Structures are given as structure tokens and as C-alpha cells.
Amino acid sequence: MRVLGTAAGGGFPQWNCTCPNCHDVRKGNKALRPLLQSSLAISANEKDWYLINAGPDVPKQIESFASLHPGPGIRETPLAGVILTDAELDHTIGLLSLREGSCLTIYGTEIVKKCMQSSFPVLPMLKNYCSWEWQPLSPDFRQRVGPLGEEAIIVETVPVSRKPPLYTQANKEDDSPEDYWEVGLVLHNESSGRCLAYFPTLERISPAIEACLQKADILMVDGTFWSEHELVEMGATGRSARSMGHLPISGQSGVAEKLALYPAERKIMIHINNSNPILRKGSMERDTLERLGFEIAYDGMEVEV
Known part of the structure; x- marks a missing residue:
């Protein structure tokens, strides 16, 4: 199983952001890059490709990976589908950029499907442009992903959080306290027996996630x-990392402390x-993680599973 990745959560620099990283990118600091x-x-x-989440950068991401380029036929594409871990805008808005494909398979939980038919009606919009x-x-x-009769990826879904996207806050009448809005994925290579755990958000490490x-x-x-x-310390918001649904990397019971105990051969932030x-090459925080055996994801990173 081949995995191509892009790295950021914030996609910096943002035009209205005054944090040191964004400021230094604009100033041309070579230790940082957008x-x-x-x-x-x-x-x-290597023929049928699936995106995990589709954000606003999808056109750039497809253009940057030759394996995802369309053709040779008209409207022919190696992109067979999209697997969604949640309904957040930075993971779903790119579906609109994929409307010119002839057919698309979308994988997600039922609450995400419901959301994208109502609060953020991507699915009704897509039906007038392509079949899905x-x-x-x-x-x-476990969901099998791939053509029948061929080697496939087995997707194991793991509940992460019941926190809905902010844009759904005004429309909660159909929300159930049992719904998990965010999930993590374990991607199993049917052939090699190896697997990759993908958790772009973590508000806590439950026993199921730990397993x-x-x-x-x-x-x-x-x-x-x-x-x-x-x-908070930058003056950007009054909300802590955990209140936004993310365990911090550092500190007691942070992500680094937890992951350091796990036997995985590669651990990637x-x-x-x-x-x-940690985006700054040579920073104390980045050096600390690298000494502990962690890698920092970057655009174009490839792994084999």
C-alpha cells in the first residue's frame, strides 16, 4: 500500500495571522515553508487512488502528485474515491473541486453524510455535476476499499470525538448524543498484513484508540x-488545545509522552x-521530537505499508 501525504492543519501563512511562523514565512525565512x-x-x-479527506488545497495536491493526474481519456481519473474522517470544512470543502470527475465513491459515517445533505449540502450540489x-x-x-477481485485496503473505523463542526451549532435538532462526528482510521494492507493508524484529530486517547x-x-x-x-498565549483565542478537540504534543499526558511508549516503527506528526x-527546522521543540524518534510530516511525504 502506497501512501502520499501533505502535512499541515492550518495551511499557513494565513493572510490575517500574526503568529511568528506566518510572519517569518512572509519574510522568506528558509527554515519555514508554506x-x-x-x-x-x-x-x-498504484492504479486506483483514494483521498483521505478533501480540503481546499485538493487541486494543488492532485497537481503535485503525478500518480493522481487525470487521463488519458476525457474525464478519466485515477481518483476512485474520498474517505472522510469528519465533516469539518478543511476536510470536506474540496469535494466541490472534484465535481468534474465522472464518478466518485465517498466513504464516511452516517452523521457526516446527514450533515453534508443539510447543514453543508455538498452531496445535493454534486449530483448535478457528477455521479457519486x-x-x-x-x-x-471493516470496510473494504478497492476494486473487487484485486488487492484492497481494509479500513477500520475508530471513534474519536462527538464534537460537531462549528457550522452545525445552530442546527442541532437532529443531533444524537451517541453520534461520533470524528473518527480515526486504521488502514490495513490486505497483502502485507501491515497497517497504518491515521488520527488527524485526538481529543483523548481512549482504550479503543490506544489498542x-x-x-x-x-x-x-x-x-x-x-x-x-x-x-491563548498568542492572543488568537481564549480556547485551549483540548477545548478545540486536540491533545497538545508536549506536557504530561501529551501526545509525545503517550506515543513514546508504542512500538510502531515510524511515528509521524x-x-x-x-x-x-515544530514547523521551524532547528527549533528546540522540533529537535526534542526528533530525538525521541518522531518525524514531522511534510508535503510529498511517501510511506509504504
């Missing part, structure tokens, strides 16, 4: 914020916010 929104492209056969098919994701069963992280050969895990009060000092 990154695209966090996403993966996966394939079991919805395939459900559920913790109760997945313990068994995975490669971890790609939420590295959004370095510290609990990162944005993804979904990195523009404020996070």
Missing part, C-alpha cells in the same frame, strides 16, 4: 498544537497548525 492542508492519498495497486455513491463507515465493521496505536506499524497522529495554551513551533 504547507498544504492535511490529507492523504492511498492506493493498494456513498459507502458507510462504522466501528462495527489501534499499539498494533500499528506506522502512526500518523494529531500534531496540531505543541502546547495546551499555544493560541500530522495536521500541524501554523502556530506550532
Whole structure:
């Protein structure tokens, strides 16, 4: 299974952001470079590719990976579908950019499907441009992704959070307290027996999540914020990392402390916010992680599972 990835959570520099990282990118600091929104492209056969999440940078991401280029036929594309971990705008708005494809399979939980038919009606909009098919994701069963009769990827769905997107806050009448809005994925290579755990958001590490992280050969895990009060100290917001649904990397019971105990051969920080000092090459925070054996995701990163 081949995995192509992009790294950031914040896609910096943002035009209205005054954090040190964004400021230094604009000033041409070579220790920093703008990154695209966090996403993966996966394939079991090098022919049929699936995006995990589709953010606003989808056109750039497709253009940057030759394996995703369209053709040779008119409207022919190697992109077979999109797997969604939640309904957040930075993970779903790119579906509108994929409307020129002839057919698209979208995988997600039922609450995400419901949301994209109402609060953010992407699915009704797409039907006038291309055909699409919805395939459900559920913790109760593993989903096979790939053409029948060929090597496939097995997707294991893991509940992460009941926190809905902000844009749904005004329309909660259909919301159920049992609904998980955010999930993580364990991607199993049917042929090799190896697996990759992909958790772009983590508000806590539940026993179910811990079991997945313990068994995975490669971890790609939420590295959004370095510290609990990162944005508060910058004056950007009054909300802490955990209140926004993200465990910080540092500190007691932070992501780094937890992941250091797991046996995975590679541990990669993804979904990195523009404020996070690990984006700076040579920073104390980045050096600390690298000494502990962690990698910092970057645009164009490739892994084999």
C-alpha cells in the first residue's frame, strides 16, 4: 500500500495571522515553508487512488502528485474515491473541486453524510455535476476499499470525538448524543498484513484508540498544537488545545509522552497548525521530537505499508 501525504492543519501563512511562523514565512525565512492542508492519498495497486479527506488545497495536491493526474481519456481519473474522517470544512470543502470527475465513491459515517445533505449540502450540489455513491463507515465493521477481485485496503473505523463542526451549532435538532462526528482510521494492507493508524484529530486517547496505536506499524497522529495554551498565549483565542478537540504534543499526558511508549516503527506528526513551533527546522521543540524518534510530516511525504 502506497501512501502520499501533505502535512499541515492550518495551511499557513494565513493572510490575517500574526503568529511568528506566518510572519517569518512572509519574510522568506528558509527554515519555514508554506504547507498544504492535511490529507492523504492511498492506493493498494498504484492504479486506483483514494483521498483521505478533501480540503481546499485538493487541486494543488492532485497537481503535485503525478500518480493522481487525470487521463488519458476525457474525464478519466485515477481518483476512485474520498474517505472522510469528519465533516469539518478543511476536510470536506474540496469535494466541490472534484465535481468534474465522472464518478466518485465517498466513504464516511452516517452523521457526516446527514450533515453534508443539510447543514453543508455538498452531496445535493454534486449530483448535478457528477455521479457519486456513498459507502458507510462504522466501528462495527471493516470496510473494504478497492476494486473487487484485486488487492484492497481494509479500513477500520475508530471513534474519536462527538464534537460537531462549528457550522452545525445552530442546527442541532437532529443531533444524537451517541453520534461520533470524528473518527480515526486504521488502514490495513490486505497483502502485507501491515497497517497504518491515521488520527488527524485526538481529543483523548481512549482504550479503543490506544489498542489501534499499539498494533500499528506506522502512526500518523494529531500534531496540531505543541502546547495546551499555544493560541491563548498568542492572543488568537481564549480556547485551549483540548477545548478545540486536540491533545497538545508536549506536557504530561501529551501526545509525545503517550506515543513514546508504542512500538510502531515510524511515528509521524500530522495536521500541524501554523502556530506550532515544530514547523521551524532547528527549533528546540522540533529537535526534542526528533530525538525521541518522531518525524514531522511534510508535503510529498511517501510511506509504504
